[in-house]
Amino acid sequence: MEIHASLKAEEVFFLGSVGITNSMVMTWLAMALLVGVSWSVTRNLKVVPSGMQSLLEYALEFIFGLVIGSAGQKGRRFFPLIATIFLFIITANYMALLPGVGTISVKNPKLAHGSAHAEAPLLMAASADQALSVGAVSAGKPEGARAEADAADHHEPETIHIFRAANADFNMTLGMGLIAFLFIHGSGIRVHGFKGFLEELATPAFLTPVKIMIEGFVPISLSMRLFGNVFGGEMLMAVMNWPLVAIPFIGMELLFGFIQAIIFSMLTLIFTVLATTVLPGHGGHGEAHGQGGDHH
Numbered sequence: 001m002e003i004h005a006s007l008k009a010e011e012v013f014f015l016g017s018v019g020i021t022n023s024m025v026m027t028w029l030a031m032a033l034l035v036g037v038s039w040s041v042t043r044n045l046k047v048v049p050s051g052m053q054s055l056l057e058y059a060l061e062f063i064f065g066l067v068i069g070s071a072g073q074k075g076r077r078f079f080p081l082i083a084t085i086f087l088f089i090i091t092a093n094y095m096a097l098l099p100g101v102g103t104i105s106v107k108n109p110k111l112a113h114g115s116a117h118a119e120a121p122l123l124m125a126a127s128a129d130q131a132l133s134v135g136a137v138s139a140g141k142p143e144g145a146r147a148e149a150d151a152a153d154h155h156e157p158e159t160i161h162i163f164r165a166a167n168a169d170f171n172m173t174l175g176m177g178l179i180a181f182l183f184i185h186g187s188g189i190r191v192h193g194f195k196g197f198l199e200e201l202a203t204p205a206f207l208t209p210v211k212i213m214i215e216g217f218v219p220i221s222l223s224m225r226l227f228g229n230v231f232g233g234e235m236l237m238a239v240m241n242w243p244l245v246a247i248p249f250i251g252m253e254l255l256f257g258f259i260q261a262i263i264f265s266m267l268t269l270i271f272t273v274l275a276t277t278v279l280p281g282h283g284g285h286g287e288a289h290g291q292g293g294d295h296h
Contacts, residue, residue, distance in 0.1 A: 009169040010160040013109055022161055023169035026101070030092040030166055059087065066266065071273045078272055081183055085176065086265040089167065093230060093257030096165030097250060102238055105159040167230040167260075170223065177219030180268040184218070188275030218271060222264055229260050 011019035041053045049057050063083045067075040095101070166172050189197045201215075202208050233253050240246045 009164060009171070011109055012106065012160065012162050019109075021169065022164035023166050023172055026092065026095060026163055027166040027172060030088060030095055033095070034087060034091055063087075063265070066262075067269060070266065070269055074276070075269070075273075078187070078269055081179075082265045082269050085180070085268060086261050089176075089226070089264055090258060090261035092166040093260065094254065096168070096230070096234065097237070097253055097257075101163040101165065102161050102234060104162050106162050108156055108158055108160050110156055111158065165230050165234050167226055168234045170227045173223035173227040173230075174219065176226075176264070177221075177223035180222055180264075180271070181219040184268065184271045184275050185215070187272050191276040191278065222267060226260050226264050229256060233257075 009021035009023035012022050012025060013020050037052060037056065041056050046053060060083060063086050064079060067079050067082055071078060185197070188200075192200060201211055233256060236249060237246065237253065240249050
């Protein structure tokens with residue numbers, strides 16, 4: 001059994017010159033599921049919840065309890081983003097375990113559209129003599145045949161999976177990491193003011209470069225942790241592709257999918273709390289006065 005493992009997401013089809021990858025398809029499906037469930041639940045709310053409303057309220061109450069327990073009452077301001085991150089990650093992780101994900105394949109659109117030739121690395125261009133000889137050999141071949149031969153030279157698979165775990169794409173997890181990074185420091189600037197934020201970063205002065213490196217590493221740390229675990233789980237499920245053998249590993253992936261959603265969302269919350277904490281004896285900005293006592 002041959003397993004094709006690709007660190008990057010692969011294009012399933014093209015919208016003009018824009019490639020739509022298999023991880024993007026799963027991202028859109030996860031978003032559509034969350035929007036659909038939220039719409040169906042909120043259009044007919046009941047005082048005594050049941051069914052999907054009860055499940056959604058339980059999930060939100062669980063996240064709200066974690067947020068308030070970690071951040072105090074000011075955590076109410078952080079709750080919408082933390083809950084969104086948690087619900088999206090756990091939904092995307094669990095959808096990746098559905099039958100058909102990582103198994104249903106289509107023909108590589110790069111072969112069909114002859115786009116593999118255009119993506120050959122420019123730095124690996126042949127010399128003028130080599131280019132002339134290659135052109136002479138391939139001149140009599142149809143465009144499709146040349147594209148397939150060129151794709152084979154650059155290790156393009158003939159088929160690709162139409163569905164891939166959304167969080168097994170580093171671009172996806174890095175995007176969420178950058179959103180968390182902007183939220184963390186935006187909240188800190190809102191509390192301390194821009195001048196106070198810079199003063200916190202520059203105190204003491206000799207540690208400023210270290211602080212900048214640590215803060216800059218936050219989105220990488222968040223994104224790599226999630227990407228590595230989900231991608232590793234995807235490879236594990238591809239190897240353990242026998243029904244009886246796969247059952248315990250599916251249970252592990254359900255647990256790890258939940259844990260990764262908790263870790264990403266709670267680390268975002270903790271970093272935000274640290275960025276917005278006003279230490280005793282330090283001035284705040286606007287609404288920040290007196291918030292340092294929320295954590296006692």
